[in-house]
Amino acid sequence: xxxxxxxxxxxxxxxxxxxxxxxxxxxxxxxxxxxxxxxxxxxxxxxxxxxxxxxxxxxxxxxx
Numbered sequence: 700x701x702x703x704x705x706x707x708x709x710x711x712x713x714x715x716x717x718x719x720x721x722x723x724x725x726x727x728x729x730x731x732x733x734x735x736x737x738x739x740x741x742x743x744x745x746x747x748x749x750x751x752x753x754x755x756x757x758x759x760x761x762x763x
Contacts, residue, residue, distance in 0.1 A: 717723065730738065742752035 738753065739749055742749045745752055747755065
C-alpha cells in the first residue's frame with residue numbers, strides 16, 4: 700500500500716507580523732486637493748513616495 704501524502708499546513712489568516720523596528724503608528728492628516736497636488740509633485744521630484752517624502756521632510760524639520 701503506497702504511503703499517503705500529507706496535506707501542507709494552511710497559511711495563517713491575516714497580515715504577516717511586522718519586522719522589529721517597523722513603523723507602528725499612523726497619524727491621519729487632511730490636506731486640501733490643491734495642497735495634496737503640491738505634496739505629490741514635491742515627492743515625485745525627489746523620487747520618493749508621498750509617505751517617504753512627508754516623513755523625511757518632517758524629520759529634517761525636527762532635527763533643526
